[in-house]
Amino acid sequence: MKFRHTLAAGAAALCLSLSAQAAEFIGVLTGGTSGVYYPLGVALSQIYGKALPNAKTSVQATKASAENLNLLQAGRGEIAFTLGDALNEAWKGNEEAGFKMPLKKLRGVAAIYPNYIQIVAAADSGIKSLADLKGKRVAVGAPKSGTELNARDIFRGAGMSYKDFAKVEYLPFGESVELMKNRQLDATLISAGLGVAAVRDLATAVPIVIVPIPADVVAKIGEAAYQAGAIPADTYKGQSAEVTTVAVQNFLVTHEGVPADTVYTMTKSMFDNLDQMTAAHAAAKAIDRAKAAAGMPLPLHPGAEKYYREAGVLK
Numbered sequence: 001m002k003f004r005h006t007l008a009a010g011a012a013a014l015c016l017s018l019s020a021q022a023a024e025f026i027g028v029l030t031g032g033t034s035g036v037y038y039p040l041g042v043a044l045s046q047i048y049g050k051a052l053p054n055a056k057t058s059v060q061a062t063k064a065s066a067e068n069l070n071l072l073q074a075g076r077g078e079i080a081f082t083l084g085d086a087l088n089e090a091w092k093g094n095e096e097a098g099f100k101m102p103l104k105k106l107r108g109v110a111a112i113y114p115n116y117i118q119i120v121a122a123a124d125s126g127i128k129s130l131a132d133l134k135g136k137r138v139a140v141g142a143p144k145s146g147t148e149l150n151a152r153d154i155f156r157g158a159g160m161s162y163k164d165f166a167k168v169e170y171l172p173f174g175e176s177v178e179l180m181k182n183r184q185l186d187a188t189l190i191s192a193g194l195g196v197a198a199v200r201d202l203a204t205a206v207p208i209v210i211v212p213i214p215a216d217v218v219a220k221i222g223e224a225a226y227q228a229g230a231i232p233a234d235t236y237k238g239q240s241a242e243v244t245t246v247a248v249q250n251f252l253v254t255h256e257g258v259p260a261d262t263v264y265t266m267t268k269s270m271f272d273n274l275d276q277m278t279a280a281h282a283a284a285k286a287i288d289r290a291k292a293a294a295g296m297p298l299p300l301h302p303g304a305e306k307y308y309r310e311a312g313v314l315k
Helices: 002-023 037-051 065-073 084-092 146-157 173-181 197-205 215-221 260-272 274-280 282-286 302-310
Strands: 025-029 056-060 079-083 106-122 137-139 167-169 187-192 208-211 226-231 243-255
Touching: 025 037, 025 065, 037 056, 037 079, 037 260, 037 274, 037 282, 065 079, 065 084, 065 106, 065 146, 065 243, 079 084, 079 106, 079 146, 084 106, 084 146, 084 243, 106 146, 106 197, 106 226, 106 260, 106 282, 106 302, 137 173, 146 187, 146 215, 146 243, 173 187, 173 197, 187 197, 197 208, 208 243, 215 226, 215 243, 243 260, 260 274, 260 302, 274 282
Parallel strands: 025 056, 025 079, 137 167, 137 187
Antiparallel strands: 079 243, 106 187, 106 208, 106 243, 226 243
C-alpha cells in the first residue's frame, strides 16, 4: 500500500514537473524578417523574458498568418501574430485559405495595430491605378499568407483576378523587393504596418508609386475585417501625397494549452511595456489597451480576459 502511495505521489510530481516545463517555453511566431511582425516579436520575447524569468523565450521567422495559426493549433508555439481575415478563416476552417479544419484550439490575446495594404509599383512602370496593373508582373505575398489572402480579396473587390496579370509571383516582402530593384517585377502588394522596412528599402533604391485603393473597392469586398484607411504623405521617400488604401486589424493569438497565469502575465507585460514595442517598430504606436479586446473573431484566452477585466477594459 505504501509502495502504491509512493508511486502515485511520484506520478503526481512528474505531472507537475511536466506542466511546469511546458509553461517554460514561449515561442513567438512572427513573419518574414523584413516585415513588422518580426521586430515586434523580438521586442515581445524580451518583455516576456523579464516578466517570466523562468521561461525560455524564442522568436521564429515564418510565412506569417496562416502558417502561424496552423503551428499554434499543433502546439508548436505559444503566441503568434496574425491578420484578422486569416484568423477569421482559421476559426471557420476555410481550406482555400490554408486551413484544412476549423482551428478550435486558438484563443485571442489582443487586437494590436492595423496592417495597411500597400501596393507599390516602380515609377517607370506606368502604373498609377489598380486597372493599370493588368498585363503587369505582380508579387502577391507568400502562398496563402495573410498578405496573399488580402491580395485575393482586394483584386476581387476591384473586379480583377490573378489571371489579369502577365506574371504572378508568390513571394515574401524581402524577395519581391529585390526583384523590383532588379526590374524583374512591376509591382508588389505588401500588407504591413506603416513604414515597413521592405518598402522603405525599395523607395530608397528606386523611384516608387503607391497605388491607391479607392473606398468603393473596400465596400465591394464586403468583409468586416477590411476598413478604409490612408497612408500619410511622406511615409516613404518620394511619396508626397496621402494615398487611400485598406486597413486590416492584426491580432496576437495563443492556444488553449497555454496556462492562464502565463497568458495573463504575457498580456499585462506587453501593455506595461508599450514603449519598448514602439521602439522596435512605429506601427506599435497604434496598440491601444482600450480597444484590445474588440473585434475578436474567436474567444479570448481566460488569462487575457482576466487582465482586461482587472484593467476595466471588460465589464
